[in-house]
Amino acid sequence: MSKKIHVTTTINGEPIEFLCEARHSLLEVLRDSLGLTGSKEGCNNGNCGACTVMLNGVPVDSCLVLGVEVEGATIETVEGIAQNGELHPIQQCFLEGAALQCGICTPGFLVAAKALLEKNPHPSEEEIRFNLAGNLCRCTGYDKIVRSVQAAASQLQETTS
């Protein structure tokens, strides 16, 4: 048995403790130890963004973070986006805009797109494409994703104004 390390962290607002080996990625911890299977393993080398989570307020590929690195950190995953059973506008817009087909890339896109709209509530199409360049989709051709992010931006603007 390899030595396991005790880690204390906050995930989606809940204090969480887990044990992991040093070599385990945050993605492996989320999916295999904590049952948070929303984050997907696509490439497992930082190209596809399907495993995107927020780590201390910035989007990261959780396949390129070691579980032991998140001691004391704050993590938000796709499971934390919907609140009280209500989909977030970004989720609702992806659904209505058919911004997904197979769905593997979707959790990563949702986390990154939500982060983008929090940083820049009115992104241009170019800004959306630039900021989501770290998320790959092999089904949709991206147009529906971009349009859904634009729709979510308008909807969020209405709710705040």
Added chain:
Amino acid sequence: MKNFEYAAPANVESATALLEKYGDAAKILAGGTDIIVQLREGLRAADVVIDIKNIPEIVDYQYSADVGLQLGAATPCYRIYGDEELAKAYPAVLDSTRIIGGWQIQSRASVGGNLCNASPAADSIPSLIAHQATCHIAGPHGRRSVAAQDFCTGPGRNTLEQGEMLVALTLPPSKPNSGSAYLRFIPRNEMDIAVVGAASWVQLDDSGESIQSGRIALAAVAPVPLYAEEASSWLSGQPATAATFVEAGELAKNIVSPISDMRGTAEYRQHLVGVLVKRTLKIAVERARTNQ
């Protein structure tokens, strides 16, 4: 991935002590965007991984217009391009940090890590060379410094000796009437490895019409990123015109020794050197004139 010990020392001395003890079996973890992939794919092996992000001087930076920039080696890219003052003082560094991977990578990847990884195609290294960056190294026998253009010694290899680590980079203060730019050529829009990368820095005279001094650096055209010394010194006293930018590009071509691979042939890379030097000089001059 083979398991390893994990250490997160709180100061540089503890980190270098671990490096000295474990030698090549110790690997440093900053943003992890290269090393975790290399460990997972068996390209590098570690018995102990040393996470340096608990060391304050390594994860932060200090900037003042008088002194310049002291950049902790593990400071992630997004903190650099997110700081308007820094972006204005070192525009080529901003250009580089904005295109290293996507947003998720920029949240973790550092300029220091990009340097240590020593890829011939590293996007940040030409910008560091153009801005005359100095690398500050700590080791078991004290500290030393080397110029950014002398840090890499071959593909994936650098000047660090056993027990040594990169602690910080310093960039001199931004000079009046100066500007810089980095461009890379890639066949995609984003998220790709440079076929060729070029950074140019210029300082103009007070009229804004002629170049007082310039520095040109190149990536992906030799085993290590290059400082184009002859082309750079030739720039002094030249008019800031299109003909000068073209001629500097021609001179820069003389020092390259590119390979042919799936990203492009040696001949194509040499051609791109001329194009990118010309374009980065043009942008650098525009930025110098508009003080951007």
